[in-house]
Amino acid sequence: MLAIYKKELRTYFTSMIGYVFVAFFLVIIGIWFFIQNLISGYANFEYTLSSITFIFILLVPLLTMRLMAEENKQKTDQLLLTSPLSASSIVIGKLLAVFTVFLTAMLVTCFYPLIMTKFGTVQLGSAYASIFGFTALGAAYLSIGLYISSLTESQVVAAVISFMVFLFTVLMDGMAGILPTDNQAAYIIFSLILIVICLVLYRMMQNLTIAVGTGVVAEVGLTIVYLLKPTLFDGSVVNIFKWLSVISRYDQFYYGIFDISGIIYYLSITFLFAFLTTQVIRKKRWS
Numbered sequence: 001m002l003a004i005y006k007k008e009l010r011t012y013f014t015s016m017i018g019y020v021f022v023a024f025f026l027v028i029i030g031i032w033f034f035i036q037n038l039i040s041g042y043a044n045f046e047y048t049l050s051s052i053t054f055i056f057i058l059l060v061p062l063l064t065m066r067l068m069a070e071e072n073k074q075k076t077d078q079l080l081l082t083s084p085l086s087a088s089s090i091v092i093g094k095l096l097a098v099f100t101v102f103l104t105a106m107l108v109t110c111f112y113p114l115i116m117t118k119f120g121t122v123q124l125g126s127a128y129a130s131i132f133g134f135t136a137l138g139a140a141y142l143s144i145g146l147y148i149s150s151l152t153e154s155q156v157v158a159a160v161i162s163f164m165v166f167l168f169t170v171l172m173d174g175m176a177g178i179l180p181t182d183n184q185a186a187y188i189i190f191s192l193i194l195i196v197i198c199l200v201l202y203r204m205m206q207n208l209t210i211a212v213g214t215g216v217v218a219e220v221g222l223t224i225v226y227l228l229k230p231t232l233f234d235g236s237v238v239n240i241f242k243w244l245s246v247i248s249r250y251d252q253f254y255y256g257i258f259d260i261s262g263i264i265y266y267l268s269i270t271f272l273f274a275f276l277t278t279q280v281i282r283k284k285r286w287s
Contacts, residue, residue: 106135
């Protein structure tokens with residue numbers, strides 16, 4: 001794992017990717033910090049961080065697109081697959097390397113609340129709680145980007161898909177307000193989601209029987225619940241979209257609250273997609 005970590009970290013800082021990411025990240029945060037906290041006089045640094053969550057849509061795909069896609073394209077993944085390293089060690093090494101680059105920018109960000117204390121009273125507790133939440137949010141996006149990169153050989157495709165997925169997570173909370181709330185529409189939407197899940201399963205495992213079997217069992221169960229108690233589906237799509245919204249989880253940090261449930265949610269997303277990436281590597285190793 002340590003060898004993978006050092007290799008990936010060296011790659012980021014021997015090429016321009018690491019420097020470009022950190023530079024653009026700090027420029028964007030610096031602009032919002034200057035406008036909101038220094039010019040407008042807001043004493044809450046969490047307002048600045050909440051305003052720039054879009055930064056993940058723009059910059060994280062740049063950082064994660066090459067993690068696995070480049071290995072797949074150059075066939076150097078075969079060296080990894082035949083190495084004595086476990087699949088989880090490979091994933092953890094790569095994820096820690098990309099997180100280190102991100103953390104480098106966040107460590108610089110930690111000085112901004114201290115700068116604000118020179119101009120007035122600042123709630124450092126809520127400021128650093130928001131920084132911690134922002135870091136956990138970034139870890140979740142990095143893990144998702146790593147998983148997407150493992151599914152393709154093209155860095156461009158990985159970047160575009162990551163951008164679209166991240167954009168969807170940002171818009172998810174707003175989309176929940178325009179979705180139908182009746183139980184029939186909810187049943188149809190859940191059925192479509194099951195189809196997508198089955199396609200992902202097939203893409204990961206290349207086993208049509210398991211993918212179709214899982215879909216059939218899940219659809220039968222969904223239909224039985226719908227027929228027995230359709231009222232359970234009333235407004236369920238809206239509630240699930242709001243619950244799954246990655247960005248809306250940061251709202252508590254915006255209000256200066258250290259939200260434990262939000263941190264657990266972000267860590268769960270991080271571990272989930274790290275696990276999925278591990279399964280992709282294991283599948284390649286045994287195929």
